[in-house]
Amino acid sequence: MEVVFLTFILVLSIFLGFELISKVPATLHTPLMSGANAISGITLAGAFLAAGMVDSEMGKWLGTAAVAFATINVVGGYMVTDRMLGMFKSKSEGGK
Amino acid sequence: MNIELIANLSYVVSAILFIFGLKMLGSPATARRGNLLSSLGMLIAVVAGLTAEGIVSYEYIIGGMLIGGLIGAAAARLVEMTSMPEMVALFNGSGGAASLLVGWATLYGGDISTFTAVTVLLAILIGGMTFTGSLIAYGKLSETINSAAVVFTGQQVVNSLILIGILVSGYMFAVDPHPESQWLYIMLGLAMVFGIMAVIPIGGADMPVVISLLNSYSGLAACAAGFAINNNILIVAGSLVGAAGIILTNIMCKAMNRSLTNVLFSGFGAVKQGKAIEGEVKPISVEDAYYLFEAASNVCFVPGYGMAVAQAQHVVKELGEILENNGAEVSYAIHPVAGRMPGHMNVLLAEADVPYEQLVEMDEINPRIENVDICVVIGANDVVNPSAREDEDSPIYGMPIINVDKARTVFVLKRSMASGFSGVDNPLFFGENTRMLFGDAKESISGVISEFG
Numbered sequence: 001m002e003v004v005f006l007t008f009i010l011v012l013s014i015f016l017g018f019e020l021i022s023k024v025p026a027t028l029h030t031p032l033m034s035g036a037n038a039i040s041g042i043t044l045a046g047a048f049l050a051a052g053m054v055d056s057e058m059g060k061w062l063g064t065a066a067v068a069f070a071t072i073n074v075v076g077g078y079m080v081t082d083r084m085l086g087m088f089k090s091k092s093e094g095g096k
Numbered sequence: 097m098n099i100e101l102i103a104n105l106s107y108v109v110s111a112i113l114f115i116f117g118l119k120m121l122g123s124p125a126t127a128r129r130g131n132l133l134s135s136l137g138m139l140i141a142v143v144a145g146l147t148a149e150g151i152v153s154y155e156y157i158i159g160g161m162l163i164g165g166l167i168g169a170a171a172a173r174l175v176e177m178t179s180m181p182e183m184v185a186l187f188n189g190s191g192g193a194a195s196l197l198v199g200w201a202t203l204y205g206g207d208i209s210t211f212t213a214v215t216v217l218l219a220i221l222i223g224g225m226t227f228t229g230s231l232i233a234y235g236k237l238s239e240t241i242n243s244a245a246v247v248f249t250g251q252q253v254v255n256s257l258i259l260i261g262i263l264v265s266g267y268m269f270a271v272d273p274h275p276e277s278q279w280l281y282i283m284l285g286l287a288m289v290f291g292i293m294a295v296i297p298i299g300g301a302d303m304p305v306v307i308s309l310l311n312s313y314s315g316l317a318a319c320a321a322g323f324a325i326n327n328n329i330l331i332v333a334g335s336l337v338g339a340a341g342i343i344l345t346n347i348m349c350k351a352m353n354r355s356l357t358n359v360l361f362s363g364f365g366a367v368k369q370g371k372a373i374e375g376e377v378k379p380i381s382v383e384d385a386y387y388l389f390e391a392a393s394n395v396c397f398v399p400g401y402g403m404a405v406a407q408a409q410h411v412v413k414e415l416g417e418i419l420e421n422n423g424a425e426v427s428y429a430i431h432p433v434a435g436r437m438p439g440h441m442n443v444l445l446a447e448a449d450v451p452y453e454q455l456v457e458m459d460e461i462n463p464r465i466e467n468v469d470i471c472v473v474i475g476a477n478d479v480v481n482p483s484a485r486e487d488e489d490s491p492i493y494g495m496p497i498i499n500v501d502k503a504r505t506v507f508v509l510k511r512s513m514a515s516g517f518s519g520v521d522n523p524l525f526f527g528e529n530t531r532m533l534f535g536d537a538k539e540s541i542s543g544v545i546s547e548f549g
Contacts, residue, residue, distance in 0.1 A: 002326065003211060006322075006323055006328070006331060009328055009331050009332060010319060010323075010331050010335055013331065013332045013335040013336060013339075014335045014338065014339050016115065016339075017118075017335055017336040017337075017338065017339025017340060018339045018342075018343065020115065020118045020119055020336070020339075021118065021336075021339055021340045021343050022343055023119075023122045024118075024121045024122055025122070025123070025124075026347075026430070026432060026438070026439060026457050027124060027430075027439060027442040027452055027455050027457075028121055028124060028127055028439060028442070029347075029437075029438035029439030029442075030180055030437060030438060030439035030440055030443045031121070031127065031439070031443070032121055032340060032344070032438075032439070033184050033307070033308070033311050033340070033341075033344065033439075034180070034183070034184055034187065035117075035118075035121065035134065036311055036336075036341065037184060037187035037188065037191060037314070037337075038134070038135070038138065039114060039134065039138070039315075039333050039337050040195075040314045040315050040318050040334065040337045041138070041191065041194070042138065042318055042329060042330055042333035042334065043191070043195050043198050043317075043318050043321055043330060044141075044142055044145065044194070045107075045141050045142060045144070045145030045327065045329055045330065046145070046198045046321055046322065046325045046327050046330055047160075047194060047197070047198050047201075048145045048146055048148060048151060048157055049145070049148055049150065049151065049325060050198055050201035050202065050204075051157045051160060051201075052148075052151030052152060052153055052154060052156065052157050055204075056204040056275075058204060058275070059203075059204025059205065059275075060156055060201075061156075062197045062200050062201035062204070063156070063160075063197070063198070063201040064156040064157070064159060064160040065160070065193075065197050066160075066193075066194045066195075066197035066198045066201060067156070067157055067160030067164065068161070068163045068164040069164065069190045069191075069193045069194035069197065070164065070190075070191075070194035071160065071161045071163075071164025071165050071168060072164040072165075072167050072168040072171070072187070072190045073168065073190055073191050073194065074138055074142075074164075074168065075164065075165045075168030075169050075172070076167070076169065076171045076172045076183075076187060077168070077172075077187055078131065078134070078135040079168065079169055079172035079173065080171070080175060080183065081131045082128065082131050082132070082135075083172060083173075084177070084180075084443055084446070085124075085127045085128040085131055086128060087443070087446040087447045087449075088124040088127065088128075088446045088452050089446070089449065089451055089452070090125065090452060090453060091451040091453055093451075
């Protein structure tokens with residue numbers, strides 16, 4: 001049952017993703033991609049388990065490396081997206 | 097209330113925040129708040145993940161987060177906007193690597209069912225090929241390696257052998273999954289080689305497609321890792337990213353009038369040449385260009401990757417502002433595949449303080465391009481090539497273009513008479529209403545600006 005349940009979530013989120021993202025205007029496609037990079041850093045939540053719990057030395061190191069890589073995405077992705085989006089100004093905001 | 101229940105409820109909250117964050121990306125006015133909302137969702141997910149039952153030591157976690165956080169923050173602050181494609185390529189790679197490692201580490205966590213073994217394999221396969229593929233894409237984008245397509249005879253055979261190898265080692269691992277299995281290492285190695293093989297046959301001009309696709313893979317890798325460790329939020333967030341990448345890939349392919357298989361498996365350029373073009377180019381001096389600009393009431397800039405290379409976006413914006421004060425209507429028309437990644441030109445112009453209302457899409461400008469007095473083509477070539485519309489023999493025939501040749505006058509800013517990235521001749525340069533402004537784009541535009549001064 002667990003498998004069916006997870007697949008259910010997968011399918012629904014893919015459809016939801018298609019709906020949401022097809023509404024993003026072309027102007028924002030670069031921030032969309034870097035924002036997506038940040039969200040894919042969600043692996044971090046899984047990496048904690050590996051880095052913090054496993055008894056084996058090897059598993060712990062793999063988990064730690066995963067934590068580092070995922071944090072790069074989370075921190076770097078959100079920061080650079082914010083930096084980019086801050087540049088998009090409308091006329092009224094003085095972006096003449 | 098047990099901790100696991102709270103953690104799972106927090107994941108629901110962060111999923112909602114991710115979704116609203118993406119929804120707010122629908123308009124430049126709300127996008128920045130959307131990104132903040134999304135990052136709040138991530139914070140909640142991270143805190144929930146940290147409280148998970150069974151985490152006994154935090155030293156390694158904190159160490160990993162410090163290292164990753166410092167690298168990420170430094171990269172995000174220091175990167176030039178012209179280098180965003182390289183940056184996103186590297187982020188795709190690190191996302192893939194993280195999922196690969198999570199999948200791999202799961203094997204050390206105790207008993208492994210066949211289902212877990214298969215999902216771990218998927219995480220390793222997708223994550224591994226995303227990692228190496230992205231590194232190659234980075235190399236091509238930054239031109240540390242040759243950006244041309246690498247095609248050799250027997251490439252398909254080699255790729256098929258690698259695929260068979262992946263399937264065999266995957267099967268051998270799944271029947272007897274344990275972390276010391278040699279098949280695991282074979283699989284890992286093959287996945288990484290496959291990532292390299294998948295990206296080398298793709299030329300520099302097709303990079304927007306590749307980055308979008310790798311973006312999608314990095315999400316799918318997170319999905320696979322989510323299945324491996326039974327974690328809902330990884331699946332939800334991973335598939336949102338996967339969907340984003342697939343949509344962008346599709347838009348890029350359509351904008352080049354090519355199928356995804358065509359982009360992925362055939363190098364560009366080895367195709368038939370279009371008709372030879374005869375005619376005369378009409379150069380124009382900076383001074384004459386100034387007189388035309390002075391009289392124009394509707395000016396449209398069409399930027400391409402050349403604008404980024406010449407770092408001309410700031411002077412372009414300055415000229416745009418002068419023209420506006422002179423009473424002209426100014427817009428910037430951006431083709432979906434202009435630049436090296438989706439939306440790249442928009443970011444560069446936004447950085448130069450061009451208000452986003454003036455950034456228009458191809459489908460928006462084309463119907464009213466006849467009313468444009470001057471179209472200024474800066475560093476774009478293939479995306480304004482009329483052969484795509486008229487010459488059935490042209491390799492780019494059928495690709496949607498910005499019809500600058502239908503504007504009253506076209507200025508093409510160009511260093512010299514070389515053909516574009518795809519190596520296709522451009523009849524636009526010989527058009528009746530085309531004037532060539534030869535020289536460095538930045539200097540030419542600065543020249544016009546000083547005439548106005």
